[in-house]
Amino acid sequence: MPETSNLPLTETTTLILLSLAPGPSHGYAIMKDVHTLSEERVALSTGTLYGALNRLLEQGWIERVDDPQPNSTRRERKAYRLSAVGRSILIEELDRLESLNTIARQRLSPGGYGDTQQP
Amino acid sequence: MPETSNLPLTETTTLILLSLAPGPSHGYAIMKDVHTLSEERVALSTGTLYGALNRLLEQGWIERVDDPQPNSTRRERKAYRLSAVGRSILIEELDRLESLNTIARQRLSPGGYGDTQQP
DNA sequence: ATCATATATGTCGTTGTGCGACACATTGAC
Protein backbone atom coordinates (compact mmCIF):
# COMPACT_ATOMS: atom_id res chain seq x y z
CA MET A 1 0.00 0.00 0.00
CA PRO A 2 1.51 3.31 -1.09
CA GLU A 3 -0.56 5.63 1.11
CA THR A 4 -1.60 4.87 4.65
CA SER A 5 -4.51 7.30 4.65
CA ASN A 6 -6.02 10.01 2.48
CA LEU A 7 -8.66 10.89 4.99
CA PRO A 8 -10.20 13.11 6.07
CA LEU A 9 -11.13 14.80 2.82
CA THR A 10 -12.01 18.47 2.94
CA GLU A 11 -15.66 19.30 2.43
CA THR A 12 -14.78 20.85 -0.94
CA THR A 13 -13.10 17.67 -2.14
CA THR A 14 -15.92 15.48 -0.90
CA LEU A 15 -18.54 17.57 -2.67
CA ILE A 16 -16.63 17.70 -5.94
CA LEU A 17 -16.12 13.94 -5.98
CA LEU A 18 -19.74 13.45 -5.07
CA SER A 19 -20.84 15.77 -7.83
CA LEU A 20 -18.93 13.63 -10.30
CA ALA A 21 -20.28 10.36 -8.94
CA PRO A 22 -23.31 10.05 -11.24
CA GLY A 23 -21.24 10.86 -14.35
CA PRO A 24 -18.74 13.21 -16.01
CA SER A 25 -19.15 16.97 -15.74
CA HIS A 26 -17.19 20.19 -16.21
CA GLY A 27 -15.99 22.92 -13.87
CA TYR A 28 -18.79 25.41 -13.99
CA ALA A 29 -21.47 22.72 -13.79
CA ILE A 30 -19.73 21.18 -10.77
CA MET A 31 -19.73 24.58 -9.11
CA LYS A 32 -23.49 24.94 -9.45
CA ASP A 33 -24.17 21.33 -8.60
CA VAL A 34 -22.14 21.53 -5.39
CA HIS A 35 -24.24 24.50 -4.42
CA THR A 36 -27.58 22.69 -4.75
CA LEU A 37 -26.19 19.42 -3.48
CA SER A 38 -25.00 21.10 -0.29
CA GLU A 39 -28.41 22.71 0.19
CA GLU A 40 -27.07 26.17 -0.67
CA ARG A 41 -24.54 26.00 2.14
CA VAL A 42 -21.40 25.76 -0.02
CA ALA A 43 -20.64 28.25 -2.79
CA LEU A 44 -17.29 27.30 -4.30
CA SER A 45 -15.17 30.19 -5.53
CA THR A 46 -13.38 29.61 -8.82
CA GLY A 47 -10.07 29.73 -7.02
CA THR A 48 -11.10 26.83 -4.84
CA LEU A 49 -12.71 24.91 -7.66
CA TYR A 50 -9.98 24.96 -10.27
CA GLY A 51 -7.30 24.55 -7.66
CA ALA A 52 -9.05 21.49 -6.33
CA LEU A 53 -9.68 20.04 -9.80
CA ASN A 54 -6.00 20.25 -10.69
CA ARG A 55 -5.02 18.69 -7.39
CA LEU A 56 -7.50 15.87 -7.92
CA LEU A 57 -6.15 15.30 -11.43
CA GLU A 58 -2.58 15.04 -10.16
CA GLN A 59 -3.68 12.60 -7.49
CA GLY A 60 -5.50 10.54 -10.09
CA TRP A 61 -8.83 10.72 -8.29
CA ILE A 62 -10.46 12.26 -11.35
CA GLU A 63 -9.63 12.04 -15.06
CA ARG A 64 -10.07 14.21 -18.11
CA VAL A 65 -12.68 13.10 -20.64
CA ASP A 66 -13.83 14.39 -24.02
CA ASP A 67 -16.42 17.11 -23.83
CA PRO A 68 -19.75 15.29 -24.02
CA GLN A 69 -21.32 18.31 -25.82
CA PRO A 70 -18.74 19.36 -28.43
CA ASN A 71 -21.40 20.77 -30.77
CA SER A 72 -21.04 23.95 -32.82
CA THR A 73 -22.51 26.53 -30.46
CA ARG A 74 -20.78 25.44 -27.25
CA ARG A 75 -17.49 26.98 -26.33
CA GLU A 76 -14.52 25.39 -24.59
CA ARG A 77 -15.34 23.09 -21.72
CA LYS A 78 -13.18 20.62 -19.87
CA ALA A 79 -14.95 17.59 -18.58
CA TYR A 80 -13.85 15.40 -15.70
CA ARG A 81 -14.77 11.93 -14.57
CA LEU A 82 -14.45 10.24 -11.21
CA SER A 83 -11.75 7.55 -11.37
CA ALA A 84 -12.04 4.16 -9.70
CA VAL A 85 -9.59 5.31 -7.04
CA GLY A 86 -11.56 8.49 -6.51
CA ARG A 87 -14.75 6.57 -6.11
CA SER A 88 -13.35 4.26 -3.46
CA ILE A 89 -11.81 7.15 -1.56
CA LEU A 90 -15.15 8.93 -1.60
CA ILE A 91 -16.76 5.85 -0.13
CA GLU A 92 -14.08 5.63 2.55
CA GLU A 93 -14.76 9.23 3.44
CA LEU A 94 -18.47 8.62 3.71
CA ASP A 95 -17.81 5.68 5.99
CA ARG A 96 -15.64 7.92 8.14
CA LEU A 97 -18.41 10.52 8.29
CA GLU A 98 -20.93 7.91 9.26
CA SER A 99 -18.89 6.31 12.01
CA LEU A 100 -17.80 9.66 13.42
CA ASN A 101 -21.40 10.75 13.51
CA THR A 102 -22.52 7.55 15.20
CA ILE A 103 -19.82 7.69 17.85
CA ALA A 104 -20.51 11.36 18.45
CA ARG A 105 -24.24 10.91 18.89
CA GLN A 106 -23.55 8.20 21.45
CA ARG A 107 -21.35 10.55 23.42
CA LEU A 108 -23.80 13.37 23.29
CA SER A 109 -27.03 11.65 24.23
CA PRO A 110 -26.20 8.85 26.70
CA GLY A 111 -29.24 9.63 28.86
CA GLY A 112 -28.29 10.15 32.47
CA TYR A 113 -24.59 10.36 31.84
CA GLY A 114 -21.97 13.07 32.16
CA ASP A 115 -22.85 16.76 31.87
CA THR A 116 -20.37 17.56 34.60
CA GLN A 117 -21.21 21.18 33.77
CA GLN A 118 -21.07 22.69 37.30
CA PRO A 119 -23.82 21.00 39.40
CA MET B 1 -26.35 36.95 14.49
CA PRO B 2 -22.68 37.82 14.52
CA GLU B 3 -21.36 34.91 12.44
CA THR B 4 -23.14 33.48 9.44
CA SER B 5 -21.43 30.12 9.62
CA ASN B 6 -18.68 28.38 11.55
CA LEU B 7 -18.98 25.19 9.60
CA PRO B 8 -17.43 22.98 8.53
CA LEU B 9 -15.28 22.26 11.54
CA THR B 10 -12.01 20.48 10.94
CA GLU B 11 -11.87 16.90 12.13
CA THR B 12 -9.42 17.95 14.86
CA THR B 13 -11.81 20.57 16.20
CA THR B 14 -14.78 18.23 16.09
CA LEU B 15 -12.95 15.53 18.00
CA ILE B 16 -11.65 17.92 20.65
CA LEU B 17 -15.09 19.38 21.27
CA LEU B 18 -16.55 15.90 21.33
CA SER B 19 -13.93 14.76 23.81
CA LEU B 20 -14.99 17.58 26.13
CA ALA B 21 -18.70 16.89 25.74
CA PRO B 22 -19.09 14.52 28.73
CA GLY B 23 -17.14 16.85 31.05
CA PRO B 24 -13.98 18.90 31.62
CA SER B 25 -10.57 17.51 30.75
CA HIS B 26 -7.00 18.65 30.13
CA GLY B 27 -4.71 18.63 27.10
CA TYR B 28 -2.92 15.34 27.43
CA ALA B 29 -6.09 13.48 28.37
CA ILE B 30 -7.89 14.96 25.35
CA MET B 31 -5.04 13.77 23.14
CA LYS B 32 -5.43 10.19 24.31
CA ASP B 33 -9.20 10.30 24.32
CA VAL B 34 -9.32 11.58 20.74
CA HIS B 35 -7.18 8.66 19.75
CA THR B 36 -9.52 6.02 21.19
CA LEU B 37 -12.63 7.96 20.26
CA SER B 38 -11.52 8.06 16.62
CA GLU B 39 -10.85 4.33 16.68
CA GLU B 40 -7.06 4.86 16.56
CA ARG B 41 -7.34 6.78 13.30
CA VAL B 42 -6.40 10.21 14.64
CA ALA B 43 -3.23 10.81 16.64
CA LEU B 44 -3.07 14.51 17.46
CA SER B 45 0.41 16.01 17.58
CA THR B 46 1.02 18.44 20.42
CA GLY B 47 1.43 21.23 17.89
CA THR B 48 -2.07 20.61 16.60
CA LEU B 49 -3.58 20.09 20.03
CA TYR B 50 -2.34 23.14 21.90
CA GLY B 51 -2.76 25.33 18.85
CA ALA B 52 -6.35 24.19 18.56
CA LEU B 53 -7.05 24.61 22.28
CA ASN B 54 -5.86 28.22 22.23
CA ARG B 55 -7.91 28.93 19.15
CA LEU B 56 -10.99 27.41 20.76
CA LEU B 57 -10.43 29.48 23.90
CA GLU B 58 -10.21 32.69 21.87
CA GLN B 59 -13.39 31.80 20.04
CA GLY B 60 -15.11 31.05 23.33
CA TRP B 61 -16.07 27.52 22.36
CA ILE B 62 -14.24 26.16 25.39
CA GLU B 63 -13.39 27.67 28.77
CA ARG B 64 -10.69 27.23 31.39
CA VAL B 65 -11.67 25.51 34.62
CA ASP B 66 -9.88 24.69 37.85
CA ASP B 67 -7.89 21.50 37.78
CA PRO B 68 -10.24 18.86 39.16
CA GLN B 69 -7.26 16.91 40.62
CA PRO B 70 -4.99 19.51 42.21
CA ASN B 71 -3.60 17.05 44.79
CA SER B 72 -0.03 17.02 46.03
CA THR B 73 1.64 14.54 43.72
CA ARG B 74 0.17 15.82 40.44
CA ARG B 75 1.99 18.46 38.48
CA GLU B 76 0.57 21.36 36.51
CA ARG B 77 -2.50 20.65 34.43
CA LYS B 78 -4.84 22.99 32.64
CA ALA B 79 -8.40 21.85 32.37
CA TYR B 80 -10.94 22.93 29.78
CA ARG B 81 -14.71 22.74 29.56
CA LEU B 82 -17.03 22.86 26.58
CA SER B 83 -19.00 26.13 26.59
CA ALA B 84 -22.66 26.42 25.66
CA VAL B 85 -21.67 27.96 22.34
CA GLY B 86 -19.19 25.18 21.70
CA ARG B 87 -21.79 22.58 22.43
CA SER B 88 -24.31 24.00 20.00
CA ILE B 89 -21.66 24.37 17.29
CA LEU B 90 -20.67 20.76 17.78
CA ILE B 91 -24.28 19.74 17.31
CA GLU B 92 -24.55 21.86 14.16
CA GLU B 93 -21.46 20.12 12.82
CA LEU B 94 -22.88 16.70 13.54
CA ASP B 95 -26.08 17.68 11.75
CA ARG B 96 -23.98 18.74 8.77
CA LEU B 97 -22.13 15.44 8.80
CA GLU B 98 -25.37 13.54 8.96
CA SER B 99 -27.10 15.37 6.14
CA LEU B 100 -24.03 15.29 3.92
CA ASN B 101 -23.76 11.57 4.49
CA THR B 102 -27.45 11.02 3.73
CA ILE B 103 -27.38 13.07 0.54
CA ALA B 104 -24.18 11.37 -0.55
CA ARG B 105 -25.50 7.85 0.00
CA GLN B 106 -28.53 8.72 -2.10
CA ARG B 107 -26.31 9.86 -4.94
CA LEU B 108 -24.10 6.84 -4.76
CA SER B 109 -26.59 4.02 -4.54
CA PRO B 110 -29.79 4.96 -6.40
CA GLY B 111 -29.98 1.62 -8.16
CA GLY B 112 -30.45 1.94 -11.91
CA TYR B 113 -29.22 5.51 -12.07
CA GLY B 114 -26.15 7.17 -13.52
CA ASP B 115 -22.80 5.47 -13.81
CA THR B 116 -22.23 7.16 -17.14
CA GLN B 117 -18.77 5.61 -16.90
CA GLN B 118 -18.12 5.06 -20.65
CA PRO B 119 -21.06 2.97 -22.00
C1' DA C 1 21.03 4.92 41.58
C1' DT C 2 19.87 5.10 36.70
C1' DC C 3 17.27 4.71 32.68
C1' DA C 4 13.15 4.45 30.03
C1' DT C 5 8.51 5.54 29.65
C1' DA C 6 4.35 8.00 30.62
C1' DT C 7 2.47 12.32 31.89
C1' DA C 8 2.16 17.16 30.80
C1' DT C 9 2.63 21.69 28.21
C1' DG C 10 4.49 24.43 24.89
C1' DT C 11 7.01 26.83 20.33
C1' DC C 12 8.44 27.07 15.47
C1' DG C 13 8.67 26.49 10.57
C1' DT C 14 6.66 24.15 6.64
C1' DT C 15 2.96 22.80 3.83
C1' DG C 16 -1.61 22.35 2.00
C1' DT C 17 -6.15 24.26 1.34
C1' DG C 18 -9.83 27.59 0.87
C1' DC C 19 -10.94 31.89 -0.64
C1' DG C 20 -11.57 36.57 -2.43
C1' DA C 21 -10.06 39.44 -6.14
C1' DC C 22 -8.83 39.90 -10.53
C1' DA C 23 -8.67 38.69 -15.50
C1' DC C 24 -10.57 37.28 -19.91
C1' DA C 25 -13.83 35.27 -23.58
C1' DT C 26 -18.48 33.78 -25.38
C1' DT C 27 -23.53 33.50 -25.59
C1' DG C 28 -28.28 34.81 -25.01
C1' DA C 29 -31.78 38.11 -23.54
C1' DC C 30 -33.58 42.84 -23.49
Next chain:
DNA sequence: GTCAATGTGTCGCACAACGACATATATGAT
Protein backbone atom coordinates in the same frame (compact mmCIF):
# COMPACT_ATOMS: atom_id res chain seq x y z
C1' DG D 1 -25.29 47.91 -27.18
C1' DT D 2 -25.26 46.17 -22.76
C1' DC D 3 -25.90 43.15 -19.06
C1' DA D 4 -26.17 38.61 -16.88
C1' DA D 5 -24.93 33.97 -17.29
C1' DT D 6 -21.59 30.67 -18.82
C1' DG D 7 -16.95 29.20 -18.77
C1' DT D 8 -11.80 28.84 -17.40
C1' DG D 9 -8.02 30.48 -15.14
C1' DT D 10 -4.11 33.07 -11.82
C1' DC D 11 -2.36 35.28 -7.60
C1' DG D 12 -1.72 36.29 -2.91
C1' DC D 13 -3.46 35.99 1.79
C1' DA D 14 -4.74 33.57 5.89
C1' DC D 15 -5.44 29.77 8.67
C1' DA D 16 -5.03 24.95 10.27
C1' DA D 17 -2.43 20.63 10.75
C1' DC D 18 1.73 18.64 11.46
C1' DG D 19 6.43 17.07 12.65
C1' DA D 20 10.35 18.40 15.19
C1' DC D 21 12.09 20.26 18.98
C1' DA D 22 12.20 21.85 23.90
C1' DT D 23 11.24 21.27 28.86
C1' DA D 24 9.91 19.09 33.22
C1' DT D 25 8.00 15.71 36.65
C1' DA D 26 6.47 10.98 38.07
C1' DT D 27 6.69 6.04 37.90
C1' DG D 28 8.36 1.51 37.18
C1' DA D 29 12.02 -1.57 35.99
C1' DT D 30 16.86 -3.15 36.42
